[in-house]
Amino acid sequence: MKYLKEYRDPELVEKYLQEIEKVTTRPWVLMEFCGGQTHSLVKNGLIQILPEKIRMVHGPGCPVCVTPLGVIDQALQLAFKEDVILCSFGDMLRVPGTEKSLLQAKAEGAEVRFFYSPMEAVQLARDNPHKEVVFFAVGFETTAPANALSVLHARQYGLTNYSLLTSHVLVPPAMRAILEDEESHIDGFLGAGNVCSVMGLEDYAPIVQEYHIPIVVTGFEPVDLLQGILMLIVQLERGEARLENQYSRVVPYEGNPSARAVIAEVFEPTHQEWRGIGVMPGSGLKMRKAFAAYDANVKFGLAPRVIPDSQECIAGEILRGHKKPLDCPHFGKKCTPLNPLGAPMVSSEGACAAYYHLMAEVEGA
Amino acid sequence: MCLAIPGKIRSIEQTEGLIRRAKVVFGSIVKEAYLDMIPQAKEGDYVLVHAGVAINLVNEEEALKTFAHLQAYGGLEDLLPEEGIGG
Ligand code: SF4
Numbered sequence A: 001m002k003y004l005k006e007y008r009d010p011e012l013v014e015k016y017l018q019e020i021e022k023v024t025t026r027p028w029v030l031m032e033f034c035g036g037q038t039h040s041l042v043k044n045g046l047i048q049i050l051p052e053k054i055r056m057v058h059g060p061g062c063p064v065c066v067t068p069l070g071v072i073d074q075a076l077q078l079a080f081k082e083d084v085i086l087c088s089f090g091d092m093l094r095v096p097g098t099e100k101s102l103l104q105a106k107a108e109g110a111e112v113r114f115f116y117s118p119m120e121a122v123q124l125a126r127d128n129p130h131k132e133v134v135f136f137a138v139g140f141e142t143t144a145p146a147n148a149l150s151v152l153h154a155r156q157y158g159l160t161n162y163s164l165l166t167s168h169v170l171v172p173p174a175m176r177a178i179l180e181d182e183e184s185h186i187d188g189f190l191g192a193g194n195v196c197s198v199m200g201l202e203d204y205a206p207i208v209q210e211y212h213i214p215i216v217v218t219g220f221e222p223v224d225l226l227q228g229i230l231m232l233i234v235q236l237e238r239g240e241a242r243l244e245n246q247y248s249r250v251v252p253y254e255g256n257p258s259a260r261a262v263i264a265e266v267f268e269p270t271h272q273e274w275r276g277i278g279v280m281p282g283s284g285l286k287m288r289k290a291f292a293a294y295d296a297n298v299k300f301g302l303a304p305r306v307i308p309d310s311q312e313c314i315a316g317e318i319l320r321g322h323k324k325p326l327d328c329p330h331f332g333k334k335c336t337p338l339n340p341l342g343a344p345m346v347s348s349e350g351a352c353a354a355y356y357h358l359m360a361e362v363e364g365a
Numbered sequence B: 001m002c003l004a005i006p007g008k009i010r011s012i013e014q015t016e017g018l019i020r021r022a023k024v025v026f027g028s029i030v031k032e033a034y035l036d037m038i039p040q041a042k043e044g045d046y047v048l049v050h051a052g053v054a055i056n057l058v059n060e061e062e063a064l065k066t067f068a069h070l071q072a073y074g075g076l077e078d079l080l081p082e083e084g085i086g087g
Helices: A010-023 A035-043 A069-079 A102-107 A118-127 A144-156 A171-180 A193-199 A202-211 A222-237 A257-266 A289-294 A315-319 A351-364 B060-072
Strands: A028-034 A054-061 A084-089 A112-115 A132-139 A162-169 A188-192 A215-218 A243-245 A267-274 A278-287 B005-016 B019-026 B029-034 B046-050 B053-058
Touching: A010 A222, A028 A035, A028 A171, A028 A193, A028 A222, A035 A054, A035 A188, A035 A222, A035 A351, A054 A171, A054 A315, A069 A084, A069 A102, A069 A132, A069 A162, A084 A118, A102 A112, A112 A118, A118 A132, A118 A144, A118 A162, A132 A144, A144 A162, A144 A257, A144 A289, A144 B053, A162 A267, A162 A289, A171 A188, A171 A202, A171 A278, A188 A193, A188 A222, A193 A202, A193 A215, A193 A257, A193 B046, A193 B053, A202 A215, A202 A243, A215 A222, A257 A267, A278 A289, A315 A351, B005 B029, B005 B060, B019 B046, B029 B046, B029 B053, B046 B060, B053 B060
Parallel strands: A028 A054, A028 A188, A084 A112, A084 A132, A132 A162, A188 A215, A215 A243
Antiparallel strands: A162 A278, A267 A278, B005 B019, B005 B046, B019 B029, B046 B053
16 A cells, blocks of 8 residues: 555645545546556555545456457467568567467467567568568557558558558447446546547547546546546536546647548458457457558458357456456466466556556565 | 657657658667657657657656656556567
8 A cells, every 4th residue: 555655746646635535425436448547546556545435447448458369369370370470569478368378379489579669560571571570469549550650661661571460449439338338337437548649539529428427538647547536526526527638738639630640541440359348339440451461361361250258257347347356256366467367467457467466565565 | 558658859860751760768768769640740859659659749847757657657668678578
């Protein structure tokens, strides 16, 4: 548990906490959408110092956690192909597929590389003209510009040996699905600041209206999160539902129009499967036909595969906000970050891993 | 991997068509980043970089504050080379 003085702005943290205490008269259930925010809320001990009336449930905003098993298996299948170098973000390396992870595949001799940026994979393709370089492109709207741009660069360099295996997810359709779900009783959302710095706020206005739910686009530092929570509670206590921007110093209303244009040039919306949740309409991005030459699905004739999740892992219920990691019987026993049963234990942005590290800290303290 | 990291543009190296490559300084780490989506960015500007691509401009004060936060709370692993994650 954090003490106030350990925060970088202890007075501000204290001030927001007091304000939140003061305005909260009833219990409220709030969801932070983004895994980065979950990580920060848990790691900074905010969930422990918030008033009891406020229940934070954790959203599905961890791209690693929601990448479907079937797609991970496709990545593994490509990695073992003779002439393929499979690349992805470091976060993907330990995510379990049906039988193994990419890290295990690498140990068994598959050519797998982990990069900070898809641009490094484009360079690899330029340096290895006789190899097929496939970038396993996962992520939310924040990552989509980089993945899309890598394709435009590959085209500009005239590369024919670079392609993307995509599993892209979008926030607003998932928010809608959560609101439609009768078992999730969310009173307000903290929107994901980084996602909005690309996409802007536009898509959230209709959600606020249709579902009469407040959304506050929020950053991920403790003070941001507390301010965002306060803004939500103030609205809720007054019976209001508005779209607000706590993070306006970073997020312009229109996002970054150039980045949005690049995404729209390369990708189009698609029905997307989210691991643990299922298929949500319009909740993902696939490559446009014009870019079929850079689409690993087309290039390698990959058949879509839907593989049911392990029965033991309750990730689906956690990702929809029905349950919390500590409700899972395997948490910290059969399932740990080094030996994850499900994806939320793999990535540091996953809710299970965030709780695991917190508990380890508390016990070690 | 969702968090964008703020850094300062040290130099803009090359322009091939629309491709604008820059060296961006993140604390003691220097990385390549592409500025294609921020045509107005120039040397000395602060940018939010995600997966090697600058996604927006950000002011200096905000950049330094966010960077300090990421540093304190372990949000910079993405910048480390592959060996850092046991691959
Ligand atoms: S603790 Fe492990 S098994 Fe349980 S829900 Fe989380 S990832 Fe799944």
